[in-house]
Amino acid sequence: MDATTLLGLLQSAVPGATFDVVPSVDDPTLRVPREHLVATCRAMRDVPDLSFAVLVDLTAVDYHPREPRFEVVYHLVRVGDFPRPGLTPARARLKVPVPAGDAHVPTVSSVYPNANWAEREVFDLFGIVFDGHPDLRRILTPDEWEGHPLRKDYPVQVNVPVRAQERLQMSEQEFVANIERQRVATGAAKKPN
Secondary structure, eight states: OOHHHHHHHHHHHSTTOOOEEEOOSSSOEEEOOGGGHHHHHHHHHHSTTTOOOEEEEEEEEEOTTSSSOEEEEEEEEEOTTSSSTTOOOEEEEEEEEEOGGGOEEEOOTTTSTTHHHHHHHHHHHHOOEEETOTTOOOSSSOTTOOSOTTSTTSOSSOOOOOOOSSOOSSOHHHHHHHHHHHHHHHHHHHSOO
């Protein structure tokens, strides 16, 4: 499937949405307005000639200082012969421009449930909020972390104190004694009789 075919199918399936074809060397890629994202994903999944039933990846890109600053990127796959015979496997990419001053995108977790964790990751690392997400909170950085590490304007030199969640289970002396016991045990097993 090429981008022109994808564009034609989506324009009839999502009335009122304006899509742009994005040049790409691999998968057909369309730029989707964020207010039509959920309807577009639903059409990508449910329209029989599309049937992109699998969200493979969801990520974001920071183009600072360009505006719109962010793009949220969705990679979708159609598995051959599912849900109807005769369909060939295909891949497609959707890009949603997001301005820096209003970094909000609707969640697609109602369409693709596996988007839940990926949206949390993008929220954590880029600070893009997914409106309607069932559990939007940090997933990779601690709750007390300040900022979003994958933003281009994130300070490189960050001095954050290390916080252990639990104390060590053994002292340094106990650790060394365990290593010595293991050396003695494996050394005795290797000696010829």
